[in-house]
Amino acid sequence: MRFLVTGAAGFIGSNLIDGLLVDGHQVIGVDNLSTGVLANLSQAFRSNALWPGRFTFLHNDIQAPDFLGIVVGCNPDVVIHLAAHVDPQTSIEDPYFDARSNVLGTLNVCEASRRAGIRRMVYAGVHLPNHDTVAHGPDDVPRTLNPLSPYLVAKLAGEMYMRAYAEMYGLESICLALPSVYGPRQNPHGPGGVIARFGASILTGQPMTVDRNYFITDDFVYIDDVVEAFVRAAKVTVATTGSYVIGTGKHTAVTDVLAVMSAALDVLVQPDLASVRETETLCSAGVTAAGRELGWKPKFGLPEGIRRTVLWLRTTLEPEPEPTALIGA
Known part of the structure; x- marks a missing residue:
């Protein structure tokens, strides 16, 4: 299969591309590099050196006028839309910028997919308490949502556009509602990603x-499980449109996260407390529909996920040891 992935050089996008390439697919990655970094795609570039033509990177913006031509020219089977502005706090400071990226950008992806005759779009959504799962079953009943920042409003609007295009034009549109994703390549200086x-x-x-408010519980899902969810959503053989919550289904307090990190790093963690960030909405995700219809379930528990994340952080952040001089040489 041929995939087009927006937000290719980001945390989720780069990990997803690696997974698709390992599975033998052809991938076109698009990113404007406003927050993503090419270093995240090092493994993808190495794969392409071994199997030329398997991976192509295009430095472009989903809002650009020529994005439609890119999608038509690439002729992918599936578009996976991950590109987004992801900072709730700056969405409050500049809601117009956030809306251009997350609403108009997503609309441009939908329109390009329609004109290019794409069969399926998969969208990275956000998870809120009582997230609407489009009544996939009696245990997934639609409820009222309460987005508390322009960022959350814009991401939900993007999801609604995906659904509308599915209804109007017969596309298959799947939204994966993500809680707190963590793992290697997540920006440790970014707005999210407490781990x-x-x-x-x-x-x-x-x-x-x-x-x-981090002493309230949240749902932490490891990146490899998220990658598996996107792959399953892209490849599921049954035609489907709807939203699926991707999480562990477990409430975990960040105090417990800190305890696991203390054990993994063999240090005593004593954090400073700060004021509550009112834009944060923390919750645990229900994941029944994803298991029932996509065949997905999380494989990584928090201790193993944090262990792998810590290994990556050590190789990324810890300085190389200074060479030792040989005395008397």
Whole structure:
């Protein structure tokens, strides 16, 4: 199969591309590199050197006028839309910028997919308490959503556009509603990703700030499980349109996350407390529909996921040891 992945150089996008290439697929990655970095695609570039033509990277923006031509020219079987502005706080400071990226950008992806005759679109959505799963069954009943930032509003609007295009034009549109994703390549200095930020602070000896609402529970899902969910959504043989929550289904307090990190790093973690960030909405995800219709379930528990994340952080953040001089040589 041929895939076009937006947000290719980001945390989720680059890990997903590696997984698709390992499975033998052809991938076209698109990224404007505003937050993504080419270093995340090193493994993909190495794969392409071994099997030329398997991976192509295009430095472009989903809002650009020529994006339609890119999609038509690539002629993918599936478009996986991950590109987004992902900072709730800056969405409050500049909601117009956030809407251009997350609403108009997603609309451009939908329109390009329609004109190019794409069969299926898969979208990285957000998970909120009572997330609407489009009544996949009696245990997944639609409920009222309460987005608390322009970012969440824009991402939900993107999901609605995906559904609308599916209804109007016969596309297959699948939204994967993601809670707190963590793992290798997550930016430890970014707006999200408490595990990456905490790990980086501990390894570099920097003060670690914990917002008080982090003592509420959240659902933490490891990146490899998320990649598997996107692959299954892209390849599921039954025609389907709807939203699927991708998470562990477990409530985990960030205090417990810190305890697991302390064990993995063999240090005592004593964070500073900060004021509550009102834009944060923390929850645990129900995952029944994803298991029933996509055949997906999480494989990685928090201790193993954090262990793997810590290994990556060590190789990324810890300085190389200074060479030892030979005395008397």
